[in-house]
Amino acid sequence: MDYINNYTGNILVVDLESGKCDQEELENELIDGYLGGAAINLELYKKYRAKDPLIIGTGLLTSTFVPSSCAAVITGKSPITGKVANAPLTWQTGIELKLTGFDFVVILGKSAKPVKLWIHDGLADIEGSDEWGKDVWDTVDALRHNYGDDMVEAIVIGPAGENGSPLAQVSENYWGSKDKFGFGKVMGEKKLKAVALRGLSAFEVADGFFDECTTLSREIANGVIKGKQGAGEIGKSLKINEGVLSVIQEMTHRDNACFNCPYPCLTFLKYRESAKEMKSTDVKEPGCLITDLSGLAAFGFLGKDAPQALEQCFHLGLEPTASAMMVEKAGKKDVAGAKEELEKLTKAQTGLKEAGLPHFNGVSPWPITPSLDTALVQALGIFSNAIPPQVVVGSPKDFSIGDSAQAKAAFWAKRQAMAYILGICPIFILTAPEMTEEKLAALIKLTMNWEDFSAEKLSGIVSRYLSEILGMQEGAGEIHPSLKLDGVEAGLKEVREALK
Amino acid sequence: MELQFDTLKCDGCRACEFACNYHHDRNISPIGSSLLYYREEKKNYYGMVLKREKSLFLAKPDGPETILPGQQVKGGGASAKPILLRVACDLCKGAETPLCVKACPRNVISVA
Secondary structure (H helix, E strand, O other): OOOOEOOOOEEEEEEOOOOEEEEEEOOHHHHHHHOOHHHHHHHHHHHOHHHOOEEEEEOOOOOOOOOOOOOEEEEEEOOOOOOEEEEEEOOOHHHHHHHOOOOEEEEEOOOOOOEEEEEEOOEEEEEEOOOOOOOHHHHHHHHHHHHOOOOOEEEEOOHHHHOOOOOEOOEEOOOOOOOOOOHHHHHHHOOEEEEEEEOOOOEEOOOOHHHHHHHHHHHHHOOOOOOOOHHHHHHHHHOOOHHHHHHHHHHEEEEEOOOOOOOOOEEEEEOOOOOOOOOOOOOOOOEEEEOOHHHHHHOHHHHHHHHHHHHHHHHHOEOHHHHHHHHHHOOOOOHHHHHHHHHHHOOOOOOHHHHOOOOEOOEOOOOOOOOHHHHHHHHOOOOOOOOOOOOOOOOHHHHOOOOOHHHHHHHHHHHHHHHHHHOOOOOHHHOOOOOOHHHHHHHHHHHHOOOOOOHHHHHHHHHHHHHHHHHOOOOOOOEOHHHOOOOHHHHHHHHHHHHO | OOEEEOHHHOOOOOHHHHHHHHHHHOEEOOOOOOEEEEEEHHHOEEEEEEEOOOOEEEEOOOOOEEEOOOOOOOOOHHHHOHHHHOOOOOOOOOOOOOHHHHHOOOOOEEEO
């Protein structure tokens, strides 16, 4: 391996049908041509397409000193859209994966009986899963107890995934995820209850890289996001329901940041004890972490009980936005009724499209007033709709984006592709105009020791990726009539063409 | 002179932990750090624990605590324990500013 920086150089290939784990080398040509994350995932997807692969990959910069380099990406065929799609994994999941000693994990076929995958310290084991039948929280607790380590990061499914509901999502530890594409159902069909990660690997780092990264981190912290934090600020940018904004304000305990991120957007809400309580008390489960603001906002009709419904989705492994829409349609107006309905939804075999509810390609929309640019973004169907469909905290002006809806949507898609390929948080990249393509390219050049790398090259790789994945989306673009704003279909065509 | 923590400003991003490891081992990893993120995840109770020369310093959200040899570490769950084996903070001997101070985007850590 020439590339000792940034990657461990290993791809784990797990065949659930044969029960075997193999290790492949992450070839230099793959890194040169595609960098990492969603782009290498797509190459691996094509290679293993016949075996229904689900791929979890880290980015070129995941787990480095680059600000917000927390992300990994799940890539697979979405059972909702029928197309290849990506869901980001954030917080500590991405870094833990890379630290296990594997940069990419390819999960093939189906197991005959429930299993879990334990990846740690350069080793991988397929083990029987006693956790099958447990909810997400009990599963995470059981895994950590079993492996004797509170810092195990887990990608798990709950009852919804086990039952093959299209409303299922994968969960990162206790708190759901940004999976809007039904990868929870895919894991359920594979009889894969959990992927548990723990690693203490080390990667080499180029001289001067640490200083360059901390300089950028400072610049970002003192830039557009200065003095701002939490999910509430993002909610204000998106103009979500005022009631939900008040709930966030009243119940905020502490904000969490994902690995190495200058903007803490993961707000923890406490409602079973005072939000001001900073001690570790006897209340074992005082609240929940907002990892999906759209999910919380969609439960806005429950008022101050919205976070409890979100928590219930986390327990059951349900995609919260779609579930909230189903619960509201069922006429449930209080938390008890909502919980009862959510329990039923874990067995649902139909999703938003079949229920006649608003959707983009079957995927839940942001519960915000529709606008053309945000509709175009959500209709693309490649990246997660849990990510804000526009620039947040700051304004489009900070990023010098053109005024047209098409320009905003094309900017969003390109920015997302860059985040998903490099392993930067896709929310953070929409808050930090200071993180320019030029600066990212300069950091890549430095850390990879690629003398001829440039912003143009980075942009070229991102564009080629978008072009390829958009080519695989032909026939997608189904938009519920309520979301069909004037010009959305023509606009979508234009954006697709512009990105190709 | 020791590192001081304004713990409630900390958001648990672990930039300091990896910076510390970089000082000791010149690579990217959490394994050689004098600083460790610990948490009781479901309670959102988290902070940093620091290995000092002759004690452990817990930057806890409900107030700092120093643990001397022989004393039990309370709170933080199992994730706070492995720090006992770590190398002690040397305030990044030779560097102008400790790397954790430099890396923290929220100015949680200072030297006093």
